[in-house]
Amino acid sequence: MAVAQKLQRCAVSQTGRHTASVIFLHGSGDTGQGLRSWVRDILKQDLAFTHIRVIYPTAPARPYTPMRGALSHVWFDRYKISRDSPEHLESIEDMCSQLSAVVQEEVRAGVPKHRMIIGGFSMGGAMALHLACRYHPEVAGVFALSSFLNKDSVVYQAVQDRKGQCLPELLQCHGTADELVFHQWGEETGALLREAGMAVSFHSFPDLYHQMCRAEMDILRSWILKKLPPDSPPHGQ
Template identity: 65%
Template structure:
């Protein structure tokens, strides 16, 4: 934070929507994470079979990564995350590429005192204006943490995005599709709050 060394995805001037983005550190991390995505592509997983997401700063990093660099993925999720008011993901992003913005799953607790729920809602509005299909799932009283019902809802959304066939989803949920999954390559890249 503010240049002090720590295990975070990118630097922030402060934890607030009312400040500039630290694009130099965001772009540097996006390049590093882009190498992970390209390694998955070389391993045989096409981008349209990937979902990228994260919690807190990991979710913000996932949004930058997907909206500015890797739009061809199946989806993106951001849990308890926000983007700055004047973020580089804006309405003008709509026309910059042939790939549309992927669908966003957002989860946020109404009791979050670090990343306010209001910031999540404002981020939703910015992304909708940029042309993204997004749903903000609010969890009453939840603070800045993960929540089992939130993860279960996210899990269902991921299966819907990666396994559009209801029969495949049913088999995956029953845990009987190991042999089938071998032929059904997909990748989910999760960015934690801090770099692990």
């Protein structure tokens, strides 16, 4: 993988002792600050916890093939937006390296991987699955909102290879009115990951398009607290 660069990011700090972290990745064309603002608009406040720092990195601008090579803040390139398309592994590997540096910063801050969750919206959810399942399977969980993996994604083989070993639990949320057949692709992604050996929970939201909603955020918040409870002792104690 390429040498890691320091990604721009914003964060919502914990109000008490920092014992856990969530890394929340934006969708294509957005930024970390944009995603944080969107979440705040939905909840009427930040997604905030007494013990969990929520980090919103921003993908660097890169030429994006579906936009005819125009620069966009995307986590990786795509040959085209299709489940049947091969993955653009070079750009995915590069970003896994850069995002792994964010994970390691939290480790250096005293948060072990089993006290971390990685997730995202749309392309951010797919990126989170690559990062968590292939490089950091020790994390407590991964979430993918309105997301899908390509049909022959290398993530499926990575999960299959770790069957019976440490794997994060996956939370998926998707609106049934999502554009094209994205909801169907999301369901198929969850089914294939479950078949490969991953624990998956999938939540559908009637009439929701390619966006997030309050009910989804409430489920996500409860799931985060279940996976990262505040009464867990600091690492090493």
